[in-house]
Amino acid sequence: MSESKDIQVKDKQEVASPAEQTKPGPVFSPDVDIFENEKEIVLLADMPGVKADDLNIDLRDDTLTLIGEVPGDADEDEEGIVTEYQTGRYVRQFSLSEVVDQEKIDAKLEDGVLRLTLPKVEKATPRKITIKTA
Numbered sequence: 001m002s003e004s005k006d007i008q009v010k011d012k013q014e015v016a017s018p019a020e021q022t023k024p025g026p027v028f029s030p031d032v033d034i035f036e037n038e039k040e041i042v043l044l045a046d047m048p049g050v051k052a053d054d055l056n057i058d059l060r061d062d063t064l065t066l067i068g069e070v071p072g073d074a075d076e077d078e079e080g081i082v083t084e085y086q087t088g089r090y091v092r093q094f095s096l097s098e099v100v101d102q103e104k105i106d107a108k109l110e111d112g113v114l115r116l117t118l119p120k121v122e123k124a125t126p127r128k129i130t131i132k133t134a
Contacts, residue, residue, distance in 0.1 A: 026088035030066065030114075041100065041118040047090045048112035055114065057107055064094045064105075066114065 030045045047055070050068035058065040068090040096102065099120050106117040 026086055028086075028088055028090050030068070030090045030092050032092065038120075040120055043094070043114075043116040043118065045090075045092065045114040045116070046112065047109075047114055049087065050090060050109070050112065050114075052109050055109060057116070059096075059102060059105065062096045062102075064096055064116075066090065066092045068114075 030047045032046070033044045035042045035044075045066060047066075047068045047070075049070035054069040054071070056065075056067040058067070070087040070089070072087045096118070100118045101121045104119045106119075108115045
């Protein structure tokens, strides 16, 4: 029996906030993909509708926090007839290990996708020690 490789649609998931909200509206957890190679860890976060000015990336006590705001599209004098796309805030946190060089983290936002590049700390380079003879 072969597995179906069809694309599966995943609805946007609203999360229960771990703390009390100071702003009204729904909070969503952005979907992420994380990749790793020898030099870095790359994190891609899907945050449609978020602009760079509305994105906050905070690093504190080895915790990386992503917060993105999506303003509503309707004007105040418009009344919604059908609303299928919810707007609100995106919030997601990650614990960083000592493997990540926190001073060199790079962030780019393009077409609603945040790309964080987390370079790894350079390990001690192995070397051969020369033995001197008298």
